[in-house]
Amino acid sequence: xxxxxxxxxxxxxxxxxxxxxxxxxxxxxxxxxxxxxxxxxxxxxxxxxxxxxxxxxxxxxxxxxxxxxxxxxxxxxxxxxxxxxxxxxxxxxxxxxxxxxxxxxxxxxxxxxxxxxxxxxxxxxxxxxxxxxxxxxxxxxxxxxxxxxxxxxxxxxxxxxxxxxxxxxxxxxxxxxxxxxxxxxxxxxxxxxxxxxxxxxxxxxxxxxxxxxxxxxxxxxxxxxxxxxxxxxxxxxxxxxxxxxxxxxxxxxxxxxxxx
Numbered sequence: 001x002x003x004x005x006x007x008x009x010x011x012x013x014x015x016x017x018x019x020x021x022x023x024x025x026x027x028x029x030x031x032x033x034x035x036x037x038x039x040x041x042x043x044x045x046x047x048x049x050x051x052x053x054x055x056x057x058x059x060x061x062x063x064x065x066x067x068x069x070x071x072x073x074x075x076x077x078x079x080x081x082x083x084x085x086x087x088x089x090x091x092x093x094x095x096x097x098x099x100x101x102x103x104x105x106x107x108x109x110x111x112x113x114x115x116x117x118x119x120x121x122x123x124x125x126x127x128x129x130x131x132x133x134x135x136x137x138x139x140x141x142x143x144x145x146x147x148x149x150x151x152x153x154x155x156x157x158x159x160x161x162x163x164x165x166x167x168x169x170x171x172x173x174x175x176x177x178x179x180x181x182x183x184x185x186x187x188x189x190x191x192x193x194x195x196x197x198x199x200x201x202x203x204x205x206x207x208x209x210x211x212x213x214x215x216x217x218x219x220x221x222x223x224x225x226x227x228x229x230x231x232x233x234x235x236x237x238x239x240x241x242x243x244x245x246x247x248x249x250x251x252x253x254x255x256x257x258x259x260x
Contacts, residue, residue, distance in 0.1 A: 029058070029202045036211040039158040047207055048162045056080055057207035058172055058198070061095070062153040063123045063237050064216045065197060066260040067205060068095070068169040077137045077168050083204050084170055092138040093125055093147040093220075093260055095167045097160035102126070102148050105134050105166065112225040118245050121152035123237035125260075127224040138168050145226055149260070155211045171219060171260040172201060219260060 030050075032043050051057065054076045056069045067083060069076035071094050081088070096102050099113075099120045106128035108116070116126060130139045130146040139146045149169070151157065160167060194215050198208055221242065222234040230246050232239075242248055 029205050029208045031208050031210065034155045034158075034209055034211045036213055037154055039155050039211070041158075041162075044155075044158045044162050047159060047209065050207060051076075051159075051163060051167075055206035056083070056204075057209055058201050058205045059155065059159070059207075059209035060153060060211050060213060060215070061149075061156055061169070061260055062121070062151045062216075063171075063218060063220045063260055065172045065194075066169045067172050067201070068167045070163060071135060071138060071166040071168045074135070074137060077135070080168060080170060084173070086170070088137070089141050091140040091145070091147060092168045092170055093149060094138055095149050095151055095156060095160060095169050097157055098150060101160075101166070102128075102150065105131055106146055106148055107131060109225070109228070111228060112230070115223075115225070115230060115245055119238070119242075121150040121157070123149075123152070123218075123220045125149045125220045125222045125234075127222065127226060127233065129226055143226075147222065149220060153211075155209060159209075169260050172197065 032047055034040065034043055047057065051070045052073070054069075054073045056067060056076055056079050058065060058067055060066075067080055069080055071077065077092070080086075080092070081090075086092070094105075096105065099116055102108065102116070102120075103113075106126070107130075108128060112126070112128070125147045126149070127145050127147050130144055134146050148166075156167075194210070197215055198210075202208060216237070218237040219234070221232065221236040221239050223242075224231040224233050232242070232246075232249055235248075239248070
């Protein structure tokens with residue numbers, strides 16, 4: 001990889017394509033090294049500033065590296081979809097800073113709240129009925145539901161708390177040239193080398209956040225909490241710990257996947 005700077009992103013990107021799909025090519029992403037336990041406030045502030053201006057970032061979560069942006073910046077959400085080749089009817093997960101923050105964007109029943117208290121923060125995505133605060137761009141258009149996580153990662157939480165709004169997030173992988181089959185960023189059973197991950201995506205995102213930890217390969221466990229009894233939609237990281245709180249079905253653990 002070439003040298004990166006900590007300056008603001010280019011506001012006049014050129015148009016390029018992934019296959020036949022156009023995207024905004026900013027040549028090279030700005031690179032931010034963040035302390036894994038005590039994120040530097042000035043660097044977090046810089047990242048948040050460009051996120052508010054519509055930047056898309058590659059950043060570490062408590063599961064896998066993800067591509068994310070401010071949930072309320074439509075142009076940025078559109079770019080995330082373009083990079084991942086996601087249709088508009090494909091819902092996007094988003095990250096919140098706390099359980100109380102989740103309650104602003106989703107209707108949470110008493111049983112769901114009691115369960116979530118044991119699992120937040122952590123590697124769990126909760127499917128919940130969306131409130132009017134959730135942009136249509138990220139919710140399930142048919143079920144009117146949304147997938148929400150509270151990550152257990154200092155860098156993520158610092159970004160969320162400083163930004164003050166959720167971050168739309170999807171695991172970091174790229175489509176094939178023909179768009180038919182994904183090239184997994186996370187190969188089954190092992191994490192891809194971080195340098196290779198950055199090389200693949202540095203021309204597609206505006207910001208790369210590195211907290212010094214290695215990439216993961218297990219995605220989050222997805223729980224459907226739209227009804228009284230919770231339902232496991234996708235087992236992933238944290239799957240075994242769920243057995244303390246609910247009955248677990250016999251399901252294979254997901255690794256390479258479109259979610260984070």
